[in-house]
Amino acid sequence: MTRVWNFSAGPAVLPEEVLQQAADEMLDWRGRGLSVMEMSHRGAEFTEIFDTARSNFRKLLNIPDSHDVLFMQGGAIGQNAIVPLNLSAGFTQAAFVNTGSWSKKTFQEYKKYGEAVAVLSNSLPALTDGTARDLTHSASAYVPDCSGLPALVNSQNFAYLHYCDNETIGGVEFHGQIEALASQLDCPVVADMSSNILSRQFDVSQYGLIYGGAQKNIGPAGLTFVIIKKELLSRSLPICPSAFEFKTVSENGSMYNTPPTYSIYVAGLVFEWLLKQGGVNWAQAEAKRKSELLYSYLDQSEFFRSPVASADRSRMNIPFVLADESLNATFLSQAAERGLVQLKGHKSVGGMRASIYNAMPYEGVAALVDFMRDFEAEVV
Numbered sequence: 001m002t003r004v005w006n007f008s009a010g011p012a013v014l015p016e017e018v019l020q021q022a023a024d025e026m027l028d029w030r031g032r033g034l035s036v037m038e039m040s041h042r043g044a045e046f047t048e049i050f051d052t053a054r055s056n057f058r059k060l061l062n063i064p065d066s067h068d069v070l071f072m073q074g075g076a077i078g079q080n081a082i083v084p085l086n087l088s089a090g091f092t093q094a095a096f097v098n099t100g101s102w103s104k105k106t107f108q109e110y111k112k113y114g115e116a117v118a119v120l121s122n123s124l125p126a127l128t129d130g131t132a133r134d135l136t137h138s139a140s141a142y143v144p145d146c147s148g149l150p151a152l153v154n155s156q157n158f159a160y161l162h163y164c165d166n167e168t169i170g171g172v173e174f175h176g177q178i179e180a181l182a183s184q185l186d187c188p189v190v191a192d193m194s195s196n197i198l199s200r201q202f203d204v205s206q207y208g209l210i211y212g213g214a215q216k217n218i219g220p221a222g223l224t225f226v227i228i229k230k231e232l233l234s235r236s237l238p239i240c241p242s243a244f245e246f247k248t249v250s251e252n253g254s255m256y257n258t259p260p261t262y263s264i265y266v267a268g269l270v271f272e273w274l275l276k277q278g279g280v281n282w283a284q285a286e287a288k289r290k291s292e293l294l295y296s297y298l299d300q301s302e303f304f305r306s307p308v309a310s311a312d313r314s315r316m317n318i319p320f321v322l323a324d325e326s327l328n329a330t331f332l333s334q335a336a337e338r339g340l341v342q343l344k345g346h347k348s349v350g351g352m353r354a355s356i357y358n359a360m361p362y363e364g365v366a367a368l369v370d371f372m373r374d375f376e377a378e379v380v
């Protein structure tokens, strides 16, 4: 068996040990004679799997008692509707920080539920006129200066302030700017952490709500995590569907309806794997080591370039462009021959993108940099 280095943005690489364990347990989970896929979600076996997964997730992120963890379905895009339906009682508007495609999508969806106010955005063309952004010819993507947020947000009666902590497509990541200001804001902070959850230490208590799809740093698609401050559980609109009402989901221990059982099982294996590696501290150090390896190569290269302002670069999703775009297809096919796959950038921005989540070993990034060095030597 030969496994490739998979740089997919998601669904993404999973730890090989986890896949092996899931394979070993596929037909017979720990001597019970059945697969996890075949278990009742209310039975003793799955209850054990679920409780262990949830408590390890809490342990990894040091989630305080003030916050509940919900395992849901519908993905992060589902949350773009579910969050407003749950947090809007008594409010008619919410504030948004727009830094790329994903935050912009959340902003747009909110317009169905109230007045969406973009209090801050970077000036990317894609954010203002909706046209595709060509990273090859544009200025850097970046995080806007957030220091004025309290003045922009306070006394406006916003239901919440939403931002995306890591823009998976543009490769722009916050490095704690909004978290540091959260206590000065008079509305809760809601963060989409789909693509960088479990990759850095952060203070959960500063957030009203954190959500994301699991299919990047947690496990298979189908599972959505929600971390919510309990005091926000009573803000839902009457039209909120019961299956998506945080209060109902919370009161039923994420089992109001059948949860995505197999995805939760694999996520639980990933949490155990991460704890064994050294938890989020380990992931954070590895993310730094791996991303610095690739960025330092990009910064000295005469052929490849990062389009993101250096202070705001993502440690998880690294877009890069070739000086000669006509070589994009050759680059991708030669990379695939070396076992380096899923490097094509998102269709809205073009170029390349290497997603290097927790489960991507340092050796995978080193193999990519070796290949890029060889490619550059050949074409420059």
Ligand SMILES: Cc1ncc(COP(=O)(O)O)c(C=O)c1O
Pocket (backbone or CB within 6 Å): 009, 010, 074, 075, 076, 077, 078, 102, 164, 166, 167, 168, 169, 192, 193, 194, 195, 212, 213, 214
């Ligand atoms: C930051 C971010 N938000 C939202 C989404 C959409 O997630 P889903 O497909 O789980 O709805 C993605 C998916 O790639 C993402 O990266």
